[in-house]
Amino acid sequence: MSPGVLLYTSLIYVVLIQQAQCCVPSTIQAQVPVEVQAGYVVSKVNVGDCNSRRFYFSTCDPDFTVLPDGTIVTLRVTRVTSEGKSFCVWAQDQTHHRWKVDVTLTHTMQPQLPQQKTGVLRRFRRRWSPPPIYLQENSPPPYPKDLEQIGSDSSQNQSVYYRISGPGVTTHPVGVFSCEELSGVLRVHRALDREEFPVLIFIAHAYNRITHKETDKPLPITVNMEDVNDNAPEFVENSLLFTVEERSKVGTVVGQINATDKDEPNTSHTKIRYILLTGTELFSVHSFSGVISTKSATLDRETQEKHLVTVEIRDMGGALNGLSNTGTATISLTDINDNPPTFSEKSYKARVGENKADVLVLRIPVEDKDLKGTANWKVIFKITKGNENGYFRVDTDPETNEGLLYVTKPLDHEEGSHLMLELVAENEAPLVGAGAWMQVPVDLMVGDEDEGPVFSPPILTLRVKENVPNGTLIGTYTATDPETKTGKGIKYYEETDPASWISVDENTGGLKTTNMIDRESKFVSNGMYNMTVRAVDTSKKQGIGTVLILIDDVNDNNPVITVPDRTLCEQDGVLGSITLHAEDADATPYGEPFTFELGEEAVGKWKLKDAKGTSVVLQQAVALPYGLYSVPVVVKDLQGVGEAQTVNVRLCECATTTPGQEECVAQERSAVLGTWGVLAILLALALLLLLLLLFVFICSTKREKLYIDDGSGGMLIKSNTEAPGEEVKTDPFLLLCPSPVEAVDTQSRGQGVGLGEGLDQQTLEHQHQYQGNGFQTSAHEFVTSGGQTNIYASGHYGQGFYGDEGFQNYSVLDTWRTNELYLGNKLMYFCEEEDGRYADDLLKDYGYEGEGSSVGSLDCLSQMGVEEDSLDFLDALGPKFRLLAHTCTHTAEEEE
Known part of the structure; x- marks a missing residue:
């Protein structure tokens, strides 16, 4: 270790020592009586600001003990002379540093009252309040035993008797104490346990023998049970389970053994001493605090995970006459990462095919002695050499802790057939001690395969x-x-x-x-x-x-106006305008900005302004009436390529002016004939056509033969109808809807009217042919003797149409009935199928949004000039209808 580190460590040690010394007092002075009884609290070692640290106390004087909180208590009766008494107290922290505290005791000048002795009968005259009675617990027989004699001051003047009540007498425990009525002698009748009844207080009463009234106030009598050492110390539950890290330093605190004693606290009966009976080579225990510490730095979890240590606890400070108990402390060693993972082989070899990716190449087993499943055991593999191009990766199997070597990118045999890797196995937790991580080489051969182009x-x-x-x-x-x-x-x-x-x-x-x-x-x-x-x-x-x-890109697309149909909202006094936007699919320089030009026919009515790249504003040049306008606009790209486009502008008064959501205000009802008016006229024409068909039918049944002077000699054969038929009167104001009828069966018309064998007919030029919904008609012209040309329509359902060669065996009656059926079906659709074939021809209600029409109601048209049961309207049916009437009249005259 370098000198700098030693100096730094020494400074920290000195600072810690000074901090501890500052919070542990060096001297304590206390005043006590001359004779200090056992259990007397002398003083307390106040550790001050060091409460965050844990201290263990001991004393050098066997007459005193120090509780775990630093309280100094006497163990036996001690006399203090006038010079005083001195002894020392040792304080030790968790790091096993010790400090000495000098304690000096001096006595007070007030004499101590002598203590009341038990078991001696005394009579207290003129004192109704005797001192407490002391009774030794579990005292041996014989019983009863006399305790004290009580006497009331009132017994000097009158005759009294005594009675007692309360705990130990009349309440639990009942019958322990009794009192002689005349003498006031108190007796105890059985032994008591201090641990169950440490103090009993009952009440004594004095009564006049004659009046039986109390002569004095009730007297409380206190009986204190004196303790004897009859309870051995016991271990606190779960106080013998400890854990400590393996390879801990000598003196490391493992834990503290906790024990209790039921005897009287702060006496020698409850002063417990702790002794290790086994495991003394690895652990030690403090005699009175019960703190277990390590005694060796060789604790190894991988060798022995748990240590069982036998502990003895004995009261009376460990004296031989003290009561004792034994227990087994379990000390478990926690794991540290003191074992690096090791490879089972010194090197590994494998072969991998070329052009393979995400393929497992090799499993690399390792061994780690640390606790399985912890960070000290889990392995992290690293490739330290040979993977500069990132072809490989190594994962860890979470179950077996094996290394899984994968190839992540395809290898090419032609680029290299032999690769050398170097792997290192580490743990998730850092390694403790002087060990180092192990590494292993991996030799990989790249196989050769026939590859594609x-x-x-x-x-x-x-x-x-x-x-x-x-x-x-x-x-x-x-x-x-x-x-x-x-x-x-x-x-x-x-x-x-x-x-x-x-x-x-x-x-x-x-x-x-x-x-x-x-x-x-x-x-x-x-x-x-x-x-x-x-x-x-x-x-x-x-x-x-x-x-x-x-x-x-080439310029192959013209700019196009995105929304050519627009609505322009006009406001009073302001000419309306809209913004036109154009797009071009081509890119720069064949796209925007665009140039906008107005077509010649729009000049003077419209104008363009505020062109901005892809947009331009189209505005009215003059005030224009409401309506739809087609405005030609020429849009060209940056290269001048473009074409004219038409913008359809609806000019109106708008209800909303939100751009893109313009909506015109609904106009008042116009006097111009609307859709319903047109439908009403068509309906009237249909009714007139029905009347015409009826009239022709009547005319054709007047005679057997009807000659037409057309130069062809043709004639019409009389039908089986012998009269025009009954007159059908209908309400001119009511439109009846016919029921659907079947088409005339042209294959079975034996009773119908056909062409006579002598009838000559001449077909003129085919004028018109109509097909629709399975019904076909053809129109023919006939020249009558009057030189006029009449046109009639013939029809047939289902098959083909009439040819140009004449009637082709079809009767005139079939023709008119077919036409009648066609018109009847159409009228039926008018009434029943609004969404059907003729839905657009129906009369519909027109929403009233303003003042009435200037032309009045169309209902009047159906009534004007029509009288009930009148046929005068036939006089104004037009020239074609007059021609038909003339034909019928001519036929009638010939019959006459």
């Missing part, structure tokens, strides 16, 4: 412009065989090509474009496109390489 470089970077022509060679990517160092016999294939842009030449590894490369494609990230190429040698071994294609 290897691309060089592993990642090939190419640069190409987008939109290059198909078949352009953009680069070559080849691989070599690591065994032969050549690329002979290697074939190349596409492994991954997300956009199918590149083809790989099987023999040369050339990379050619097969599709147009687009930098703005979803397969391109940050202008880069990845693909992989697979190389296969003659032994079918494979290797993968990555091609990173950097795509240079």
Whole structure:
């Protein structure tokens, strides 16, 4: 040890000594009576600020003892002369440093009263309060025994008798004491145990023999039980279990034995002495404090983990006449890391295959004698040499404490077939003592395996412009065989090509474009496109390489206005404006900033301002009426490339002006005919068409034959209907919904009206053909004798349509019934299927949001000029309807 360390240690030792001396008094002076009784408290060794430290006290005078708290007590009766009495007290701390305290006793000048002796009968005249009675515990027979005689002062003037009551007399323990009534003699009738009844106080009463009234105040009588040494000391529970670190220094405190004695405290009956009967070569015990300390520094847990030491405790200060007891103290040694882990072999060898990763190469067993499962036992392995490139790692098996050597990166036999590692085994806890961590060499052989082709470089970077022509060679990517160092016999294939842009030449590894490369494609990230190429040698071994294609941008995208449909909110006195934003998929310098120009047809009505790179403000140049406007705007990129685009602007008064959430205020109801008006007109026309069909049917059944002077000699055959039919009257204000009916069965119309054999017909030019929902019609024109052209419609459900060659065996009645069915179904849809085929033709309620319409209600149109049961409306059906009426009239005149 260096001189500096010795000096430093000495200074610390001196400081500690001084600190201890400062808190332990060197002298104590106390005043005591001339005759000091046993158990008298003389004084106390006050350790002051050293209470945080533990002290053990002893005395050099056998007449005195020192309790663990420093209290000095007499063990036997001691007389103090006029010169006084001196003795010493020793104080010892946990480090076994001792300090001497000189105690000086001087007596007081007041004489001490003689002590009352027991067992002598005395009569106390004129004193109703006798001193306490002392009775030795467990005194031997015979019984009863006389204790004292009491006498009341009132017995001088009158005749009295005495009685006693209370503990020991009338309460527990009952019947121990009695009193003779006339003489006042107190007697004890059996032995008592001081440990059960240390003091008994009962009451004595004096009564007049004649009046039986008390002649004096009640007298309390105290009986003190004198202790005898009848209880041996006993160990406190669990006070014999101790732990101490192995290899502790000599004098290290192991613990303190605690014992108790039921006899009277602070007397020699309870002064316990501690003696070790076994284990004295390793441990020692302080005689009166019971503190056990180490006596040797050779305690080794790995040799013996527990030591059993027999301890004797004896009262009377260890005197031979004292009572004793024995017990076994168990001292367990706690572990320290005084044993480094050791390898079972001096060196290790292993073989590892090349191109292997995360593979266990070797298990390295070690042995550690320290306590299993603790930080002193757990091993940490470190590779101190040979792992500069990070190919290996060593883990620890938590169960066996073995080292697990793994290869973390693939090894190449061609780069090195032999590797040397050096491993060190350490513990989690630092090593105690002069030992050192052990190390062991590991010899690794790298096996040789047939490997697949290897691309060089592993990642090939190419640069190409987008939109290059198909078949352009953009680069070559080849691989070599690591065994032969050549690329002979290697074939190349596409492994991954997300956009199918590149083809790989099987023999040369050339990379050619097969599709147009687009930098703005979803397969391109940050202008880069990845693909992989697979190389296969003659032994079918494979290797993968990555091609990173950097795509240079070209100006192949025009700027586009992101939101072409906008709503412009106009305010009173302020011309409204909106901000247009544009985007260009191309990158700089083919993108922003953009230039904005207004189309010629919008000049004077609109204007552009505040252009900021990718946005511009479109504003009204003049006040414009509400409505929808198409504004042409030309947007060009930084290179001047762009085209005209149309911005659809809805100009209105807005309810909200939040950008992007503009909403127009609902306009008042317009006087222009709306949807419901159009539907009402269509419904009226449908009713008129039904009436027309009915009228034609009536006309066609007047005669058997109806001649049409059209030059063809054709005629219509009379139907089986002999009269126009019953007149059907309907409420002009009520629209009836017909029930769905089946189409006219053209295959079974035996009772229908057909064409006569002598009827000639001439088909004119086919004008119109209609197909819908399984129903087909064709329109035909016939020239009548009057030179007018009539058009009728024929129809058929389910199959084909009418040809251009005439009626084709279909009757006129079938035609009109089919038309009637078609119109009836449509009217039925009007009433029943709002979401069906004709849902848009239905009448719907129009929300009333303002003042009434200037044209009035449409309901009036259905009633205007219509009288119940009147057919005058047929006079105003139009020229075509008049032509049909003329045909029927002409037929009637011919019959006449």
